[in-house]
Amino acid sequence: xxxxxxRLFGEGVVARSVNGIFGSPKAVVAFIVCIxxxxxxxxxxxxxxxxxxDLLQIDIFDARLPPMSExxxxxxxxxxxxxxxxxxxxxxxxGLRTSLMVGLSAGLLALIIGASLGLLAAYAxxxxxxxxxxxxxxxxxxxxxxxxxxxxxxxxxxxGKVIFALVLVQWAYFARAARGAALVxxxxxxxxxxxxxxxxxxRILFGQxxxxxxxxxxxxxxxxxxxxxxxxxxxxxxxxxxxxxxxSLGLLISNGYQVLLAGLYWISxxxxxxxxxxxxxxxxxxxxxxxxxxxxxxx
Amino acid sequence: xxxxxxxxxxxxTSALLASLSLTALAADIVIGxxxxxxAIDPQFSRTGNNQMTADNMFxxxxxxxxxxxxxxxxxxxxxxxxxxxxxxxxxxxVTFHDGSPFTADDVLFSLDRTxxxxxxxxxFSDVVSSVDTVEKIDDYTIRVTTKQPxxxxxxxxxxxxxxxxxxxxxxELADFNSGKAxxxxxxxxxxxxxxxxxxTLKAYPDYWGEQxxxxxxxxxxxxxxxxxxxxxxxxxxxxxDLVAPSDVPRLEQEANIKVYPIExxxxxxxxxxxxxxxxxxxxxxxxxxxxPNPFRDANVRKAVSAMIDRSLLVDRxxxxxxVPSAQVVPSALGGYVPDLLPTPADPAEAKRLLxxxxxxxxxxITLYSSNDRFPGDGEIAQAMGQLLARGGLQVxxxxxxxxxxxxxxxxxxxxxxxxxSLGASTPNSESNLRSLLQTYDQEAGTxxxxxxxxxxxxxxxxxxxxxxxxxxxxxMEKLQEATRIAMDDQAIVPLxxxxxxxxxxxxxxxxxxxxxxxxxxxxxxxx
Numbered sequence: 098x099x100x101x102x103x104r105l106f107g108e109g110v111v112a113r114s115v116n117g118i119f120g121s122p123k124a125v126v127a128f129i130v131c132i133x134x135x136x137x138x139x140x141x142x143x144x145x146x147x148x149x150x151d152l153l154q155i156d157i158f159d160a161r162l163p164p165m166s167e168x169x170x171x172x173x174x175x176x177x178x179x180x181x182x183x184x185x186x187x188x189x190x191x192g193l194r195t196s197l198m199v200g201l202s203a204g205l206l207a208l209i210i211g212a213s214l215g216l217l218a219a220y221a222x223x224x225x226x227x228x229x230x231x232x233x234x235x236x237x238x239x240x241x242x243x244x245x246x247x248x249x250x251x252x253x254x255x256x257g258k259v260i261f262a263l264v265l266v267q268w269a270y271f272a273r274a275a276r277g278a279a280l281v282x283x284x285x286x287x288x289x290x291x292x293x294x295x296x297x298x299x300r301i302l303f304g305q306x307x308x309x310x311x312x313x314x315x316x317x318x319x320x321x322x323x324x325x326x327x328x329x330x331x332x333x334x335x336x337x338x339x340x341x342x343x344x345s346l347g348l349l350i351s352n353g354y355q356v357l358l359a360g361l362y363w364i365s366x367x368x369x370x371x372x373x374x375x376x377x378x379x380x381x382x383x384x385x386x387x388x389x390x391x392x393x394x395x396x
Numbered sequence: 397x398x399x400x401x402x403x404x405x406x407x408x409t410s411a412l413l414a415s416l417s418l419t420a421l422a423a424d425i426v427i428g429x430x431x432x433x434x435a436i437d438p439q440f441s442r443t444g445n446n447q448m449t450a451d452n453m454f455x456x457x458x459x460x461x462x463x464x465x466x467x468x469x470x471x472x473x474x475x476x477x478x479x480x481x482x483x484x485x486x487x488x489x490v491t492f493h494d495g496s497p498f499t500a501d502d503v504l505f506s507l508d509r510t511x512x513x514x515x516x517x518x519x520f521s522d523v524v525s526s527v528d529t530v531e532k533i534d535d536y537t538i539r540v541t542t543k544q545p546x547x548x549x550x551x552x553x554x555x556x557x558x559x560x561x562x563x564x565x566x567x568e569l570a571d572f573n574s575g576k577a578x579x580x581x582x583x584x585x586x587x588x589x590x591x592x593x594x595x596t597l598k599a600y601p602d603y604w605g606e607q608x609x610x611x612x613x614x615x616x617x618x619x620x621x622x623x624x625x626x627x628x629x630x631x632x633x634x635x636x637d638l639v640a641p642s643d644v645p646r647l648e649q650e651a652n653i654k655v656y657p658i659e660x661x662x663x664x665x666x667x668x669x670x671x672x673x674x675x676x677x678x679x680x681x682x683x684x685x686x687x688p689n690p691f692r693d694a695n696v697r698k699a700v701s702a703m704i705d706r707s708l709l710v711d712r713x714x715x716x717x718x719v720p721s722a723q724v725v726p727s728a729l730g731g732y733v734p735d736l737l738p739t740p741a742d743p744a745e746a747k748r749l750l751x752x753x754x755x756x757x758x759x760x761i762t763l764y765s766s767n768d769r770f771p772g773d774g775e776i777a778q779a780m781g782q783l784l785a786r787g788g789l790q791v792x793x794x795x796x797x798x799x800x801x802x803x804x805x806x807x808x809x810x811x812x813x814x815x816x817s818l819g820a821s822t823p824n825s826e827s828n829l830r831s832l833l834q835t836y837d838q839e840a841g842t843x844x845x846x847x848x849x850x851x852x853x854x855x856x857x858x859x860x861x862x863x864x865x866x867x868x869x870x871x872m873e874k875l876q877e878a879t880r881i882a883m884d885d886q887a888i889v890p891l892x893x894x895x896x897x898x899x900x901x902x903x904x905x906x907x908x909x910x911x912x913x914x915x916x917x918x919x920x921x922x923x
Contacts, residue, residue, distance in 0.1 A: 152778075152785040152794075157712050180713065180775050181782070250801050335798070336767040341778050342794045352775070358622055359642040 117389030127381035138194040145187035150343045155183045177363040195345040200326035203263035208318050211271025216302050219279035236269035249337045263325045274317050278310035312390035319383030323376045346372040424612040428624050428633035432617035437572040438557035441518045448913035454580035458554030462909035463728040465823045479545035486536045490604045492560045493585040500532040505561035523552040547866045583608045583917050613916045637914040639897040641717035641771045647899050656898040658908035659719045661820025666889040671849035675812035677762030697886035699749035703787025705741035713775045718892035726893050730824030731875030746787050758788040764811040767796040825875050833882050850887040
């Protein structure tokens with residue numbers, strides 16, 4: 098493990114990433130936006146004036162109020178209310194929380210599963226390699242949204258199920274990237290040395306190979322987290338993702354979309370802007386990391 | 397000048413004027429429809445989208461008016477010789493679009509073909525299932541015998557679309573779709589059908605009934621609600637159906653747009669599943685399924701009903717596009733019970749009933765609903781969650797799914813408390829009571845939509861007695877009595893009847909109808 102920690106925190110990946118981000122004003126702004134949104138999501142229960150997931154706290158009498166309206170019980174709705182009488186500001190904070198939670202856990206789980214299989218394929222070679230990579234090809238051959246739709250149609254709604262569906266459609270990207278990176282490394286002298294020292298297979302895989310394959314994985318990880326958030330929003334928009342009483346950003350947009358022509362723009366537009374800001378900033382950071390960490394692009 | 401010459405002059409002038417005004421009337425119209433047919437063969441499927449397409453070109457023995465009541469049409473009168481035998485007179489002077497006369501042979505052929513259409517996804521079989529024999533007496537009289545006494549025979553065979561025997565015998569689906577076999581007696585005749593795009597018709601000049609106002613009609617299929625509204629606003633279509641309730645206020649503001657509302661026969665209701673010892677999603681405080689199933693207790697069902705403020709649902713969620721209900725059919729239909737009205741929400745009564753059923757602290761419940769079947773269905777489910785939570789139940793989740801996924805699971809009994817809708821297409825409540833509330837029996841084919849498996853012998857007996865009653869008034873009274881029995885028992889929790897809307901540009905008139913059908917003959921030039 099020491100090699101990994103050293104590479105990550107010494108002159109390694111983290112240092113290069115941080116320096117890289119601060120080398121570009123565009124990336125700095127995106128990074129600040131990211132951090133702000135993550136903090137807002139974490140502290141949502143403290144910031145939000147209302148728990149929008151508690152059916153007893155929202156009041157249908159306050160439905161469809163425009164921004165800056167005062168409600169039936171004297172509460173000020175800064176960004177208005179949705180068709181159920183839910184405070185939009187609170188709903189967006191909680192929705193952000195749900196979206197980020199789903200995106201991060203799906204992205205990380207997919208990274209762990211995908212990277213492990215990719216490394217194993219590269220290191221083992223032969224039939225196991227062929228087997229894993231054919232499954233990867235198969236998964237990449239299907240449209241993401243189609244698989245996720247099928248899985249959720251069978252399993253039903255729920256946060257856990259959405260994460261499962263997202264991991265299922267995303268691990269293959271990590272597996273392919275990890276294998277590609279590991280194939281370059283696997284014949285290098287230090288791996289050969291480790292093998293001669295009689296280190297166990299897991300130690301070689303995760304102690305030696307993984308740290309050297311991290312840069313591309315981090316880049317793909319960032320992009321895939323943004324991708325997962327967007328996919329979750331799409332699924333919820335199609336009415337098959339999260340429960341309607343616990344709206345994520347995608348579900349808020351979907352609910353508002355139905356009344357957009359009737360002039361209730363705030364229900365759909367504000368969550369839409371927030372989702373845009375979130376996915377856009379993560380992508381900018383991810384792009385910058387790719388520029389910094391990719392040896393071919395490094396100057 | 398002689399009086400003869402002046403008469404001749406007047407006659408010529410008026411003929412000229414008449415022909416002028418005729419050409420002026422020969423307008424064209426484009427109608428934006430939300431659904432499209434799956435085939436042109438009128439007997440292929442009894443789904444609304446196919447039937448309202450066929451209604452333009454084909455006709456039935458009885459016609460259905462805007463309030464779903466049936467009137468003599470191609471059949472002019474009928475008499476019962478005895479409870480099993482009916483003699484039916486046919487309208488004379490009716491011709492098919494190819495010019496050939498409509499006679500008893502075409503009726504015999506059409507009735508016989510009704511349950512023999514291959515691959516039909518929703519066959520008309522049950523409308524002829526009671527028919528034993530059909531014979532021709534002369535060209536304009538037929539005699540029908542039934543297997544059992546069937547007072548509703550004319551309402552049933554009156555729905556069968558009449559085909560031309562000469563054109564349709566041996567014809568396949570493709571022959572209808574190309575127009576070759578699409579020969580009816582209706583006011584409009586087939587020109588072309590482009591699936592997913594449009595259906596073009598033209599007026600049939602020798603139509604026996606009221607002449608249509610339009611020479612050429614184009615139905616454009618626009619599934620997306622917003623796109624349909626936009627098409628009307630931009631003027632590319634003259635009339636649209638199924639206007640989204642949220643778009644109605646916007647359209648009503650437009651000076652040159654007319655909106656046609658009607659209280660439809662589509663009931664939105666909450667079903668409480670009684671089929672097993674436990675109901676999915678119905679749990680105690682520790683999350684364990686409650687056995688015995690609370691929904692088998694009428695007190696619990698009544699308590700749930702008493703928690704619901706129906707006017708609030710309709711006003712707040714649907715913007716007023718609904719009519720609160722306490723029974724299965726709307727007031728325009730036979731069998732409606734005038735004094736069975738929705739009561740306001742009564743939380744105290746709900747609490748009392750729950751306590752009487754042994755649940756003073758309520759229980760946990762999951763609500764299920766579709767989210768794309770009718771306007772606002774997902775929203776309704778969520779608001780119902782609020783209402784039930786305020787009423788004393790622990791609403792653990794509100795799950796909504798697209799209708800295709802949802803309907804299959806609901807039919808299999810996978811939901812405990814679920815929101816569903818049922819449309820009306822018959823003149824009285826019999827058909828809906830039979831499919832929704834009669835005891836489910838797969839072999840006998842009863843209770844097809846009784847997804848909650850409600851079963852009450854007293855109700856079944858009253859309904860059966862209504863079905864066998866020949867006297868119309870007594871039959872309606874028995875249907876009312878059956879409805880009372882089921883609603884006293886809170887077999888379902890009725891919520892509201894949906895209001896539906898059409899909208900058109902100025903200059904034309906449309907007659908809205910309970911059957912949710914959009915046909916060219918109901919569109920007229922403004923007078």
